[in-house]
Amino acid sequence: MTRRYPTSETVDIVVIGTGAGGSPVLARLAQAGLSVVALEAGRWWSPATEYAQDEVAQAPLYWLDERLSSGSDPTAFGKNNSGCGVGGSTLHYGAFVPRPDPRDLSLRTEFGLGQDWPISYNELIPYFNEVEQFLGVSGSSSYPWDPDRRYPLPPVALNAPAQLMERGCDALGIRTAPAPLATLSQTYAHPAMRSDPHVYSAASVTRDATTAQRRVWT
């Protein structure tokens, strides 16, 4: 049942947008005991009936308006297919959950470009682990390029294009590993939720839209 609140009610925090950025902030603030409200331009889409199986059928989830930067002389970024609705772009994202390369945080030092981050990769590792556990990420353990890394679930079976790619890389002597995905290879129990495994589509890059693909609304 939808609960309605009077607009005169005072809250501690208003979060604008319920995508990958806004939703975790919203959840954490609420867990901390603050009263929070989210404003979302899109609507609630039903996972059971409105998440589509392919990119064409996903079109209603897209937000295709022109994007402008802020500032006195805004830059026009054009359209992109980010999501519009509760969950934001995670409504139809690829669910690929890579960690950054440690060098991404020190671009100035490594490449003389941009700025270095004031925090190190190692400081972020506990947070990567926490998010991966929360989402139930399926990936290689150990991960070939980072043997200490452990994903909570084994990798999702490779689809046909990935198998072809793997064969090609093997022939060329290029090392590969299944990409870490926020889609469940096994039933995953989590204190906040339980989800059953996901059937990986052999034909679709973005995979079937089932509740086992972890979107931020979970």
Ligand SMILES: Cc1cc2nc3c(=O)[nH]c(=O)nc-3n(C[C@H](O)[C@H](O)[C@H](O)COP(=O)(O)OP(=O)(O)OC[C@H]3O[C@@H](n4cnc5c(N)ncnc54)[C@H](O)[C@@H]3O)c2cc1C
């Ligand atoms: C097709 C696609 C595939 C992707 N695949 C991956 C992937 O595999 N792995 C990965 O890590 N990333 C992926 N991404 C990128 C990832 O989804 C985004 O980086 C991430 O969702 C951005 O989070 P966000 O909170 O900034 O924005 P979003 O998740 O886009 O959320 C923004 C939300 O704000 C709402 N909103 C906007 N303006 C207003 C307003 N004025 N008032 C109220 N609400 C508003 C929107 O409706 C939307 O719900 C993909 C993106 C797309 C589009």
